[in-house]
Amino acid sequence: MTQELKIHFPGKLVFGKGSLGSLTDELVQLSPKKVLIVTISPLLDQLKRLIDTLEASEIGVWVDTSIVQEPSFTDFEKLMKIVSPFNPDLVLGIGGGSVLDVAKLVAAQLDNDQSLSDILGIGNLKGRSKKLVCVPATSGTGSEASPNAILVDDADNQKKGIISPFLVPDIVYVDPLLTISVPASITAATGIDALTHCLEAYTNKFAQPFIDMYAVEGMRLIAANIVQAVRNGADQEARTNVAMGSLLGGFCLGPVNTAGVHALSYPLGSTFHLAHGLSNALLLPYVMEFNIPAAVCRYAQVALALGCERGKDDAETAAKGVRKINELIHECGIPARLRDVNIPKEAIPQMADDALKITRLLKNNPREITRDDAIAIYTAAY
Numbered sequence: 220m221t222q223e224l225k226i227h228f229p230g231k232l233v234f235g236k237g238s239l240g241s242l243t244d245e246l247v248q249l250s251p252k253k254v255l256i257v258t259i260s261p262l263l264d265q266l267k268r269l270i271d272t273l274e275a276s277e278i279g280v281w282v283d284t285s286i287v288q289e290p291s292f293t294d295f296e297k298l299m300k301i302v303s304p305f306n307p308d309l310v311l312g313i314g315g316g317s318v319l320d321v322a323k324l325v326a327a328q329l330d331n332d333q334s335l336s337d338i339l340g341i342g343n344l345k346g347r348s349k350k351l352v353c354v355p356a357t358s359g360t361g362s363e364a365s366p367n368a369i370l371v372d373d374a375d376n377q378k379k380g381i382i383s384p385f386l387v388p389d390i391v392y393v394d395p396l397l398t399i400s401v402p403a404s405i406t407a408a409t410g411i412d413a414l415t416h417c418l419e420a421y422t423n424k425f426a427q428p429f430i431d432m433y434a435v436e437g438m439r440l441i442a443a444n445i446v447q448a449v450r451n452g453a454d455q456e457a458r459t460n461v462a463m464g465s466l467l468g469g470f471c472l473g474p475v476n477t478a479g480v481h482a483l484s485y486p487l488g489s490t491f492h493l494a495h496g497l498s499n500a501l502l503l504p505y506v507m508e509f510n511i512p513a514a515v516c517r518y519a520q521v522a523l524a525l526g527c528e529r530g531k532d533d534a535e536t537a538a539k540g541v542r543k544i545n546e547l548i549h550e551c552g553i554p555a556r557l558r559d560v561n562i563p564k565e566a567i568p569q570m571a572d573d574a575l576k577i578t579r580l581l582k583n584n585p586r587e588i589t590r591d592d593a594i595a596i597y598t599a600a601y
Contacts, residue, residue: 222425224429225474226470226473226474227366227473228387229353229363229364229387229390229391230389231390232390233391233392234393234463235394236394236395236396236455236459237396238393238394239269239354239394239396239397242352242354242392243268243269243272243273245390246269246311246352247272247273249350251278251350253278253279253280253281253305253306253307253308254273254279254280254281254307254309254310254311255302255305255311255322256270256280256281256282256313257283257286257321257325258283258311258312258318259284259287259314259356260284262313262314262397263284265397266313270282281302283298283301283302285297286298286314286318286321288317288492289488289494289495290370290371291371292335292371292372293373294321295324295335295370298321299325299328299329302325302329306330307349308349308350309350309351310322310325310329310349310350310351310352311353312354313354313355313397314357315355315357315359315360315405316355316357316359316360316362316495318356319355319360319362319363320360320367320370322351323362323386323388324368324370324386326347326349326350326351327351327386329348330348330349331344331345331346331348333345338381338383339380339381340380340382340579341380341383342382342383343381343383344383344385345385346385347385350389351388351390352388352390352391353390353391353392354391354393354394354397355393355397355465356398357401357405357406357465358395358398358401358406358409358410358458358464359408359409359413359465359495360409360412360413360465360469360495361413361416361467361468361469361470361471362469363388363391363469364387364391364466364469364472364473365386365387365469365470365472366382366385366386366387366473367380367381367382367473367476368380368381368382368386376489377485377573377576378488378577380579382579393462393463395455395458395461395462396455398458398461398462399452399453399458400452401452403449403450403552404552406448406449407496408494408495408496408500409465409496410448410449410461410464410465410496410551411500411547411553412495412500413437413461413464413465413468414437414445414464414468414547415477415481415499415500416437416469416471416477417433417437417438417441417468418434418480418507419471419478419480419481419583420433420471420475420476420477421438421517421520422478422517422521423475423477423478424584424585425475425583426475426517427474429474430470430474430475433467433471434467434468434471434475435520435524436464437463437467437468437471439526440460440461440464440467441461441465442524442525442526442547444456444457444460444461444464445457445461446547448460449550449552475583476579476580476583477580478583478584479506479510479581479588480499480502480506481577482577482584482588483502483506483570483588483593483596484498484499484501484502485498485573485574486569486573487562490569490573491560491561491566493560497554497560500554501553501554501600502596502597502600503544504544504545505596506596507540507541507544508599509586509588510584510586511534511537513585513586514585514586515533515537516533517585518533518536518537518540519533519536519537521537521540522536522537522538522539522540522543523536525540525543525547526543527540527542556600556601557600557601558601564598564601567597567598568594570593570597571590571593572590574593575588575593
């Protein structure tokens with residue numbers, strides 16, 4: 220415990236199958252004059268009752284479905300120009316991580332005189348005057364419980380983070396039934412992303428016992444249920460367990476955050492537009508192998524959380540954890556190699572240069588990653 224522990228939980232959390240129905244009544248009771256809903260088109264049918272009820276209660280509603288991929292600075296600024304005149308007093312984000320990140324930032328930037336460049340980085344956002352409610356529709360990013368929002372900077376095509384306690388929502392509803400319709404490939408990639416949040420928090424240079432509890436249980440729940448959730452998306456128990464694991468991963472992101480896997484995955488998303496979860500899955504086993512010598516006891520505990528049997532010593536147990544991750548990736552049907560997703564090998568040196576810019580995450584890694592190390596990890600993953 221080498222640094223101070225700071226935790227900012229959502230003001231209220233509701234978790235349960237069918238809980239979306241209760242959200243409608245809660246929003247009405249809050250008596251907002253105007254509500255902005257940031258969501259995706261496939262969810263509009265499920266949101267019809269909520270929208271109709273709000274409007275019947277004489278609450279103004281604006282629905283935006285413009286965020287369809289990992290958002291850029293330009294995407295966000297376009298949205299702000301559209302919704303600022305509407306000036307809602309409550310922002311509801313319901314969707315995947317990109318939608319939630321944008322909803323969080325919109326709520327923060329309405330009535331805020333800071334520019335986007337002013338709030339980049341850690342702790343630069345001054346406040347938030349609008350009510351913020353988040354509802355995840357995938358089990359992956361944990362954005363609903365984190366102080367983080369990520370955008371791609373159009374100027375240099377790099378992913379950049381805004382990290383602030385003011386980005387933690389006031390109210391969070393997690394309804395696992397919303398994830399039933401998520402396709403298998405997205406279920407797989409987002410599930411491995413959530414698992415990575417837990418794993419990187421537990422093996423982090425700045426790991427905390429309080430967060431370890433969430434990280435270990437998150438790994439256990441996801442590893443035991445992700446394959447079934449992918450193969451049979453209608454399995455409510457598997458969906459619920461993965462949703463809880465994802466939420467626990469979100470709790471890890473503020474106080475401890477991620478490390479080498481996420482840092483090295485960023486260029487795959489920003490340069491080649493791979494989905495964030497897929498980028499993490501492609502690199503996770505290779506970063507684990509690289510890190511184990513620096514944190515062998517921790518990685519042995521990871522293996523046990525993943526459901527592995529203990530080996531003759533920590534090193535053998537830790538190695539079983541890497542094999543287990545490879546098995547999960549294979550059983551979920553996720554591509555296992557950079558070449559499988561058409562990443563050119565000659566791009567590796569530039570990806571290494573770009574990854575080394577993500578110092579806010581690399582500093583958390585249990586083993587220092589140099590440029591040569593990054594090249595070696597990418598090459599191993601190729």
